[in-house]
Amino acid sequence: MTEATSTARLREALANRTGTRPQDWYPVFKARYGMFAAFSALHDVRGEGTVLTQLFTCCTAVDPIVDAGLTPRYEEVDAGTLSIDAKALADSVVGETRPVHAVMLQHTFGIIDNAADLDLSEAVRSMPRTLLVEDCAHCACRMARGDDGGPLADVSVHSFGVEKILPTRFGGAIWINPRLAQSDPVLDAELRGRLDALPRPGARLDFVTRVYVNENRVLSRLGGLGGTLRGALTRAGLYEPPIADSERAGKLSYAPMKPTPWIEDRAADAIGALHANEEGRKRVVAIYRDLLGHAADELGIPSGVMTGRPQPLLRFPLFLKSTEDAERVLKAVRAAGGYAERWYRPELFPGVSDPAAYGVTDEVHGRLPVTEGLVAGAVCLPTELGDDERARTRARAICDAVLGCL
Structure with missing residues (x-):
């Protein structure tokens, strides 16, 4: 092609x-x-x-x-x-x-x-x-x-x-x-x-994108050593990190580029399968809404998540009243087999090394109380759990873990 x-x-x-x-x-x-x-x-x-x-x-x-x-x-x-x-x-x-x-x-x-x-x-x-x-x-x-x-x-x-x-x-x-x-x-x-007029990536980026999945799988299994190796491979240009160090300081790591043809073909195939992907997420969101809805205020579930038909959310957000509460829920969900995350805690996730480069000042924080509260208590539940009874069982176990923290 x-x-x-x-x-x-x-x-x-x-x-x-x-x-x-x-x-x-x-x-x-x-x-x-x-x-x-x-x-x-x-x-x-x-x-x-x-x-x-x-x-x-x-x-x-x-x-x-x-x-x-x-x-x-x-x-x-x-x-x-x-x-x-x-x-x-x-x-x-x-x-x-x-x-x-x-x-x-x-x-x-x-x-x-x-x-x-x-x-x-x-x-x-x-x-x-x-x-x-x-x-x-x-x-x-x-x-x-x-x-x-x-x-x-x-x-x-x-x-x-x-x-x-x-x-x-x-x-x-x-x-x-x-x-x-x-x-x-x-x-x-x-x-x-x-x-x-954007150019295509060169041979190096074509290579590291093709091996990314297997490379990341191996590195993740190595625990702390994997993190060290990931850093070394990144510095050598043999691993493409989701967020580069420069991108936590207000500077993109590359000039704009088009995708490689391999990436374009994979994306086109994935879009063709997107309906099934979204339907699976909707079913998980529906379970969360059904089992957590009675505690929506206490869990800080946004109204946009709870109203209308279930949407195919990337993550299901909760906003607890404190960071301590959020951490307790996160640990309980992970213990129950669900990979809960902290998106977006801290702000400008996963946090920036130079807030001044982003124009973030005390004045900014002072006029954004809603944002401050959301950041402090953010926890995200997974929505990609599959489409079988095992997935539904996992979703229910995640809800039990959340409710057990209240």
């Missing part, structure tokens, strides 16, 4: 899954590099400015903003949706002197709340020359949509990377709304031109 064929196949798979046009999709080696290409184009076309984003996220979601020369401004999130609170946003931007180039709509853990997304979209539309950039890292091929069924975002970022919905470990894609060609043809042409 030729390089052009693998790209066309992935674009077609993305378009078919989302009801969009293949020509509006641009595959990238990692979603963060596609975001960087988009924000760099925005910076170069419109100059210096601000991107409104959130602290309750991964550092790699902010690295592209910082590395592109734009300024992140952290906004309060809605505890029910875990994305920027549209009502708080209106008051927050009063007095902002720099132009606001973009607002991030992050579907944390895969939560898509139609009403909240519409509210944020309307708030952004009232801001002159501001893009709505959608972060779909946790819900590849699912997008916020308007009442007409069309996508709300101007730019939508999808990840196929490590610990995401697709089992590909690498790859991502940027979608550009065709309406941008009417509202800002110069920016639209610059965005598309840059993404279309």
Whole structure:
């Protein structure tokens, strides 16, 4: 299969899954590099400015903003949706002197709340020359949509990377709304031109991506020695870490690239199997909702998780009243056979080495009390448990472990 064929196949798979046009999709080696290409184009076309984003996220979601020369401004999130609170946003931007180039709509853990997304979209539309950039890292091929069924975002970022919905470990894609060609043809042409012209990775990255799964499996079995070897292999360029040290200091480790044809083919295959993947996650989410719902307030389960039909969440979030409570739940769930995680504790997960590079100050913390509370008590339950009775038994055991901590 030729390089052009693998790209066309992935674009077609993305378009078919989302009801969009293949020509509006641009595959990238990692979603963060596609975001960087988009924000760099925005910076170069419109100059210096601000991107409104959130602290309750991964550092790699902010690295592209910082590395592109734009300024992140952290906004309060809605505890029910875990994305920027549209009502708080209106008051927050009063007095902002720099132009606001973009607002991030992050579907944390895969939560898509139609009403909240519409509210944020309307708030952004009232801001002159501001893009709505959608972060779909946790819900590849699912997008916020308007009442007409069309996508709300101007730019939508999808990840196929490590610990995401697709089992590909690498790859991502940027979608550009065709309406941008009417509202800002110069920016639209610059965005598309840059993404279309990205180079392919070289032989080294092609090799390390192909061996990643087996390499990681071996290293994980070696315990502490595996961690030491992982560091040595990373320094030698023989292991591609999910988050590089430079990416915890506000600097991406590579220039933007397209995926390799091998990654594109794996991603296209995974998108073809995405329905079964999502249905399995929905069933696990439904079990969690059923068994934990009576304690939703005590467990801090977001309302966006508990309302409507179960969504195919990447993780099922809990927000305990303290870090101590969160750690007790995490340990109990792991003991019961469920790999609970701390996403996003600490903020800008897994934590940054240089907060100043991200513009994180005491003033920022002082005006984000909801975010602070979420970070302190965050625990995430696994949703990829399979689709048999054994998986359902595991889900029930995880719920028993959670409830046993109350």
